[in-house]
Amino acid sequence: MAVKISPSVLTADFLELKKDIAKLESAGTDMLHLDVMDGIFVPNISFGVPIIKSIKNHTSIPLDVHLMIDRPDRYIKQFAEVSDILGFHCEAGSDVEKTLKMIKEFGCKACLTIKPCTPAEKIFDYLPLCDMVLVMSVEPGFGGQKFMPQALEKITALRNEIDRRGLKTDIEVDGGINAETAPLAVKAGANVLVAGSYVFSSDDMGKTVKEIKAL
Numbered sequence: 001m002a003v004k005i006s007p008s009v010l011t012a013d014f015l016e017l018k019k020d021i022a023k024l025e026s027a028g029t030d031m032l033h034l035d036v037m038d039g040i041f042v043p044n045i046s047f048g049v050p051i052i053k054s055i056k057n058h059t060s061i062p063l064d065v066h067l068m069i070d071r072p073d074r075y076i077k078q079f080a081e082v083s084d085i086l087g088f089h090c091e092a093g094s095d096v097e098k099t100l101k102m103i104k105e106f107g108c109k110a111c112l113t114i115k116p117c118t119p120a121e122k123i124f125d126y127l128p129l130c131d132m133v134l135v136m137s138v139e140p141g142f143g144g145q146k147f148m149p150q151a152l153e154k155i156t157a158l159r160n161e162i163d164r165r166g167l168k169t170d171i172e173v174d175g176g177i178n179a180e181t182a183p184l185a186v187k188a189g190a191n192v193l194v195a196g197s198y199v200f201s202s203d204d205m206g207k208t209v210k211e212i213k214a215l
């Protein structure tokens with residue numbers, strides 16, 4: 001299975017973003033990962049719809065929006081308008097099935113996300129409604145943290161269940177991905193890799209993207 005990369009702009013220099021996104025685009029970046037934080041579901045605040053809208057106007061890379069907000073069902077309409085794939089946490093207090101269906105009704109692909117403390121089995125019932133599932137390999141909230149290897153077992157459990165049911169659901173992994181951890185995640189069954197600080201702190205982002213995709 002081909003591995004896709006979704007660089008997270010969380011630790012980017014936002015005034016350099018237009019130039020950086022152009023570099024990522026020419027390197028064959030599959031998606032751009034945008035982390036939305038509300039200071040309630042996670043202890044950090046990032047950005048919202050206006051920033052994502054500006055990014056959308058300047059790139060053809062599909063936008064992979066990761067909502068880390070409380071009760072995400074309240075904001076699906078606004079975010080669906082600027083996202084290609086829209087994800088939310090099953091722990092965030094919304095009705096999971098209704099929220100997944102709402103995302104699709106607004107014309108977006110849907111992604112369901114689990115925190116490190118949530119077992120993979122918790123989302124098995126929703127897999128047929130998910131275009132992608134996201135396994136967090138750090139506590140959500142900040143870039144630049146260390147990969148938690150406990151995520152690997154969960155990725156494998158999801159991969160086995162998805163394959164057993166003949167589903168096409170992608171498995172994304174997010175947090176601490178670099179040249180050492182990316183192959184472990186892929187071996188466990190992930191096919192979409194989010195990488196934030198590893199890509200944005202490298203001297204040649206395009207080269208880093210190509211290297212990760214080739215792993």
Ligand code: DX5
Nearest residue numbers: 140141143144175176196197
């Ligand atoms: C953390 C975010 C991640 C983060 C990844 O809550 O969901 O997407 O930006 O950053 P790195 O790759 O630096 O761990």
Ligand code: ZN
Nearest residue numbers: 008035066174
């Ligand atoms: Zn993320």
